[in-house]
Amino acid sequence: MSGNDLKGWTRRRLMHTLGGAAGLVAMAPLSACSGRTRSGSDGTADEQPLAIPPLEQGLKIDGERQFDLTLQSGEKTFGGDRLSSTIGINAPYLGPTLQLRRGERVRFDVQNELQESATIHWHGFELPAVADGGPHQLIRPGERWSPSFEVRQRASLYWYHSHLHRGAGPQVYAGLAAPIYIRDDEEDRLDLPSEYGVDDIPLIVQDRILGGSGQLVYPQGMHARMMGVRGDRIFVNGTENAVFDAQTGQLRLRLLNGSNARFYDFALDGNQSMQLIASDGGLLDRPHAVRSVRLAPGERAQIVIDLSEGRPLRLVARSAENEMGMMGGGMMGRGMMDRGNGRDRSSQMFRILDIRPAGSTRTAALPERLATLATLDPSLAVRTRRFVLDMGMMGGGMTINGQTMDMDVINERVPVGQWEIWEIANASMMAHPFHIHNVQFRVIDRDGRSPPPMETGFKDTVVVNPREQVRVLLRFEENTDPDLPYMYHCHILEHEDAGMMGQFTVVRN
Ligand code: C2O
Ligand code: CU
Ligand code: CU
DSSP, rough: OOTTTSOOHHHHHHHTTTTTTOTTSSSSEGGGGOOOOOOTTTTTTEEEEEEEOOOOOOOEEEEEEEEEEEEEEEEESSSOOOEEEEEEESSSSSSSSSEETTOOOOEEEEEEEESBBBBEETTTTTOOGGSSTTTTBBTTTTOOOOOOEOOOSOSEEEEEOOTHHHHHHHHHHOOEEEEEEOOHHHHHHTTTTTTBBEEEEEEEEEEEEEETSSOOOOOOOOHHHHHHHOEEEEEEEEEEEEEEESSSSSSEEEEOOOOOOOOOEETTTTOOEEEEEETTEEEEEEEESSSSEETTTEEEEEEEETTOOOOOOEEEEEEEEOSOOGTTTTTSHHHHHHHSSOOOOOSSEEEEEEEEESSSSOOOOOOOOOOOOOOOOGGGOOOOEEEEEEGGGGGEEEEEBBBBOTTOOEEEEEETOOOEEEEEEOOOOOOOEETTOOBBEEEEEETTBBOGGSSSOOSSSEETTTTTTTEEEEEOOOOOOOSSEEEEESHHHHHTTTTEEEEEEEEEO
16 A cells, blocks of 8 residues: 555555455445444344445555455345355455546556446546546456546546446446545645545545345336336445444445445434535536535435534435426326335435434535636537437336437547537437437536536536436546547446447547
């Protein structure tokens, strides 16, 4: 572990809690002694200490930060005693949090020890197409893939996950996903809570369907393809009913909706406000007091919550309506909706994390200004591209501009360095989180209305509601490749797998 060059980092503490150099252990509770675990009578473990992925800082060799990542199969109990087959990165399920620094070069040696092909995509990164880890960068069983690139992003929470053509859904569901932290000087100067696992916590929120004896189930039917796979059991970093014992008066939570299809409205029980400080691509201009944060699959947000009163808090999530509101009595009909896993109700409240403060503690106020974001100027754009998302009847025809994903077709050729408006319209009756590779964009408007606080910063994934049109301003800054494409797609993984995806190259003018 080489992290001594990182400012503001309590290295000794991490060495202690993470078991020294063994950063590559399975997801283990950070402080096993502090969590009470008891089992409910139904066999469902209640109140588990929150698992926190080990922090992996790689090794700095010849000015390049290098990581060894092994895609491996594993086993995990999700509920009951039954073991489920899983996939992980250096772990049986999920993987370590990779910590990178803006401006440095990184290299990942990704070894595929699975029995199946896979890819690893660096979600939210600007990088050469050959390093993107999309469907074209297939890693066959036994093979190794070693992309390297310069970290250009602002400090934030990103993630890495499978992007296998027609197979991202099941692989991510089985565990092939994990967080990435990028740190930078701009953020370090602000003195935000940033001690990993102590007052700076990643929360990968994922829903799962468990069978009768607690085994992981990935449904394949028409309902699942259409609506996306949505479970009724919520796991945070792989932990159900997670509890976190906070030692500090302020807690920074980095939320990642790593679910295949479910949308969440995160809130504190009791309607207490929280400070929203960052979106997908880094800090907002200032903290925004909010009562809830909506995240669709692929989206991230960072919130700071105040524990100074010493009262326990519960982070909950209402699962937002993504239900084709009009479809209930229409095209699909009630019977169809119920056929999924049988418990797929339209609005449910989920418990995400119980936070137990150590006692009342004094806290410092957050800085009034977090970042200086360039003024959003749509007049910079020299052209507009339009993308219409649609889904056909009965799970077929997931399309963008009438086409389903074809590995051999480049849908768009975009000149490097050119400001463009991408206008994304949703012709279907279900919301889609639209994600664009190789860029952090700004949201101009939704049907002409200016976006909410969460969308005032940098984004790489944006929800487009039914019948809505969202305009974003973007520019691909640097990397070009005449042949190898990047993807844009719906981040509901079953929609992506079914073809709601297109390819673009970034080319020289
Ligand atoms: Cu997070 Cu193209 O994916
Ligand atoms: Cu991506
Ligand atoms: Cu979709």
